[in-house]
Amino acid sequence: MTKKPVTEIYKSFTFDAAHRLTKVPIGHKCAEMHGHTYHLIVYLRGDIDARGMIADYEEIANACQLVLRQLDHHVLNDVFGLENPTTEILARWIWRGLKPHLTQLRRVEVKESSTTGCVYCEVCVL
Numbered sequence: 001m002t003k004k005p006v007t008e009i010y011k012s013f014t015f016d017a018a019h020r021l022t023k024v025p026i027g028h029k030c031a032e033m034h035g036h037t038y039h040l041i042v043y044l045r046g047d048i049d050a051r052g053m054i055a056d057y058e059e060i061a062n063a064c065q066l067v068l069r070q071l072d073h074h075v076l077n078d079v080f081g082l083e084n085p086t087t088e089i090l091a092r093w094i095w096r097g098l099k100p101h102l103t104q105l106r107r108v109e110v111k112e113s114s115t116t117g118c119v120y121c122e123v124c125v126l
Contacts, residue, residue, distance in 0.1 A: 007048060008106060011060045012041045015068050019076035019085040033075075039111040040064070040094065046104040055104060063101035067094055087112050091120035 018035040021028070042064060046054045076085035081093050091110040099105050107121035 006045055007054060008043055008045045009054050009057075010041050010043045011057055011064070012039060013061075013064055013068060014039055015072040017071050017074055017076050019082075021086060022077070022084045036112040038071075038090075039109075039117075040068070041109040041111075042098060042102070043106045043108070044102060044104040045106040055102070060102065063098055066101065067097040070097075087116065087118040088120070091118040095120050 014037055016035060016037050018033055020033045021030040024031050042060060044055050044060065048054060070079055076082045076090065079085075079093075082090060087110055091108055094110065095105070095108050098108065107119055109117060109119045111117035
């Protein structure tokens with residue numbers, strides 16, 4: 001089987017938000033309210049169109065702003081669907097918000113620090 005080369009593009013964003021994890025043991029440091037500067041990277045994969053693009057970066061930014069507006073400078077626990085906002089749940093929530101607007105979405109990566117994060121995709125082949 002011959003593998004076909006693919007092209008993937010990405011755009012990154014940051015947002016600041018507070019949260020606390022509701023399903024960790026009492027005394028766990030993440031049970032207390034705290035905040036992060038999150039880094040979000042969205043990846044799109046597809047064929048290059050007549051414009052020479054998979055998607056216009058401005059289109060990606062506009063779609064992401066619809067989601068980020070609900071997160072930036074908010075308490076994530078107060079956002080519907082993020083009552084226990086682990087990075088895994090947050091990545092899936094962002095995916096679900098973006099996919100209807102970015103049909104070529106391949107994966108989202110959410111980093112809560114330089115050493116921790118989550119990648120969410122329908123079928124991950126990293």
